[in-house]
Amino acid sequence: MPAALAAAIETRNAQGIAAGIGRLISSGQLPVGTRLPTVRALAQELDVSPTTVSEAWRTLAAVGAIEPRGRNGTFVRQVPTPGAGHRYRRVTEGPGHFALDLSSGTPDPALLPDVGPAIARLDRHHLTSSYLDNPVLPELEEILRDTWPFAPEAITVVDGAMDAIDRIAHAVVRLGDRVVVEHPTFPPVLDLLEQLGAEVIGVDLDDEGISLAGLKAALEQKPTMVFLQPRAQNPTGISMTAKRARAVARALAGTGAVVLEDDHSGDIASGDLVSVGAWLPAQTLHVRSFSKSHGPDLRLAAIGGNAEVIDAVATRRLLGPGWSSRILQSVLVAMLKDTKTIKQVDAARRAYGERRAAFAGALRDHGIETLGTDGINLWVPVDDERSAAIELAAQGIGVAPGTPFSVRPHPDHLRVTVGLITGGIDAIGTVAGQVAAASGPEQTWSTRTR
Ligand SMILES: Cc1ncc(COP(=O)(O)O)c(C=O)c1O
Numbered sequence: 001m002p003a004a005l006a007a008a009i010e011t012r013n014a015q016g017i018a019a020g021i022g023r024l025i026s027s028g029q030l031p032v033g034t035r036l037p038t039v040r041a042l043a044q045e046l047d048v049s050p051t052t053v054s055e056a057w058r059t060l061a062a063v064g065a066i067e068p069r070g071r072n073g074t075f076v077r078q079v080p081t082p083g084a085g086h087r088y089r090r091v092t093e094g095p096g097h098f099a100l101d102l103s104s105g106t107p108d109p110a111l112l113p114d115v116g117p118a119i120a121r122l123d124r125h126h127l128t129s130s131y132l133d134n135p136v137l138p139e140l141e142e143i144l145r146d147t148w149p150f151a152p153e154a155i156t157v158v159d160g161a162m163d164a165i166d167r168i169a170h171a172v173v174r175l176g177d178r179v180v181v182e183h184p185t186f187p188p189v190l191d192l193l194e195q196l197g198a199e200v201i202g203v204d205l206d207d208e209g210i211s212l213a214g215l216k217a218a219l220e221q222k223p224t225m226v227f228l229q230p231r232a233q234n235p236t237g238i239s240m241t242a243k244r245a246r247a248v249a250r251a252l253a254g255t256g257a258v259v260l261e262d263d264h265s266g267d268i269a270s271g272d273l274v275s276v277g278a279w280l281p282a283q284t285l286h287v288r289s290f291s292k293s294h295g296p297d298l299r300l301a302a303i304g305g306n307a308e309v310i311d312a313v314a315t316r317r318l319l320g321p322g323w324s325s326r327i328l329q330s331v332l333v334a335m336l337k338d339t340k341t342i343k344q345v346d347a348a349r350r351a352y353g354e355r356r357a358a359f360a361g362a363l364r365d366h367g368i369e370t371l372g373t374d375g376i377n378l379w380v381p382v383d384d385e386r387s388a389a390i391e392l393a394a395q396g397i398g399v400a401p402g403t404p405f406s407v408r409p410h411p412d413h414l415r416v417t418v419g420l421i422t423g424g425i426d427a428i429g430t431v432a433g434q435v436a437a438a439s440g441p442e443q444t445w446s447t448r449t450r
Helices: 002-008 014-026 039-046 050-062 086-092 116-120 138-147 161-172 187-195 212-219 242-252 307-317 326-337 339-365 385-394 424-439 442-449
Strands: 066-068 074-076 154-158 178-183 199-206 225-228 258-263 284-289 301-305 378-381 413-416
Touching (some): 002 014, 002 039, 014 199, 039 050, 050 066, 116 326, 138 154, 138 301, 138 326, 154 161, 161 187, 161 225, 161 258, 161 284, 161 307, 187 199, 212 242, 339 424, 378 424, 385 424
Parallel strands (some): 225 258
Antiparallel strands (some): 066 074, 378 413
């Protein structure tokens, strides 16, 4: 048995061993209940230290794929069960109660359009009577199709971008599968992929999007899915250029990997919307969220692209909530058609663009260069993210530490949601000065606070 397992393990480190065994479990070659060899026996067979195998066992146990039963041995278990997202918790569980909380990655409530008039216009005919109606309101589907960056095979509507990503990942990714993500990326996505028992391959970004050379190298490992944020990448603010999207599509053509694009900023992003789906419509699932543009509590996002995956998502959903409230879809349709709302969203986009550019400019004046041009966040390099976050917290400013966004060890950063800074250019200059001061060596702070 150890020899048969060893044959399935391509990379002899803890992650590679966990992924190899994960694939055997997913494919049924190691059925539920199978007793695994001892740590020592497998370590000997693989010529690695028992600690490496123990670490792999811990990863597999953490996603629920195997179960240690003391002296009886370790056994293959049922599929992974959902659990807590530890990276996301680290971002959202700051000390709290900041005078200025820039840790959240959320839109400025004052820049969200007023939802009241659209709600006031709802009447009886908006109340759905049938469970069998189309889950997407026809008027909304029409608007989505008109504004989609490619002709999608199918469209559905779900409860926000993260719901879309969760549902698509569950439909596409199996234990041990490889998934390419941008490095750094949005922590809940890393938590989700870990829950699914996927092996994550992080590919660096440059100022045009995901690195092409990095992506090509990653594709040699035959990933099942590639997760991209085409605009206002969280945390860096990088937007993919059309040239890069075309090159990414070329690299992906014929690989069978599904592309999941998360346009989480939607209408508040200032970059042009590009999509790999323009070249690979049948291989792409493009997600557009209305959270940041029209309100996070509308809880609406659309998925358009590959029909097989979208049908699988919609069918599975019939066993749960069934559909996203058509009342809220009607509210969104009214807002998307309303001139005043359109102007409010345009104004929000401009305000975020100005705030971000002003903050990046002020940091540059302090000698700190940042990446990207788009969205509400800045990814700020710092000497030590822990002490920088503590120093800022002491001044009433909340920021997110960079580590939860990172796929692998990465120089220290903070993610600062500069889109939340109101008070104009003076306030931005002041906060940028505080962030710049905190970004430097620790002794600067102790000297200053003395
Ligand atoms: C990259 C990314 N994806 C998804 C989401 C979640 O969006 P939604 O509110 O539509 O679920 C966010 C929210 O900030 C995000 O930054």
